[in-house]
Amino acid sequence: MGARHGPRVDAVLIQAVIAGALSFAHLHDLAAAAGQDGWKAWAYPVSVDLLLVAAWRRLRSEGPSRLAWCWFLIALFASLGANVATAGFLDLADPPALLRLGIAGWPALAFLGGTLLAHSSAAEQETAPPAPVPDTPDTRDAEPRLPEAVVPEPAPAPVPAPVPPSTPAPAPVPPVPAVLVDHARKVADDYRARTGSPIDTDTLRSRLGVPPHLADAIAAHLA
Structure with a gap:
């Protein structure tokens, strides 16, 4: 029978819990010193930590982006600023007006950041990669070969009747992947909704x- 192992203690997790608790307490003390008493003083550290976690989750799930990095740094600056401010650099008994202004404006700023992180996607800012163009066989050099036949004696050539000019057939539209056509249709609909006119080829x-x-082939499919 194998030896029984007791629960392992994760030092990194314990360190994270201690650091989070200290930062939470510093944010609470700073909000209370700025005049936010009662439950409002406890809501400020929750707001800062949630914004920090939301920005970090966006970075982990969708990769680096300027939006996620911006709000991650804002939340990190708010947390670090509270830690520094409560270390004796500011007189919490008489906080400066700039600190009161920042504390009062934080809810609107946090609401804006959380909304942008939750309802914007990186896929909306990127265009679809160009689809590979399928290779079409070049039939210009291939000429049909007629079987050799016995040439009869020449006969009087009849006068050919005048042939009316024929209308040239429209050039065939090259095949385009359906995924690219669907994406182009969304782009065209968005352009029409914003400008009121159909999108041009350029x-x-x-x-x-x-x-x-x-692009001409895609425009032909959209017509």
């Missing part, structure tokens, strides 16, 4: 980042 090409001939 704007569509710049939004999708595709070559000119592929």
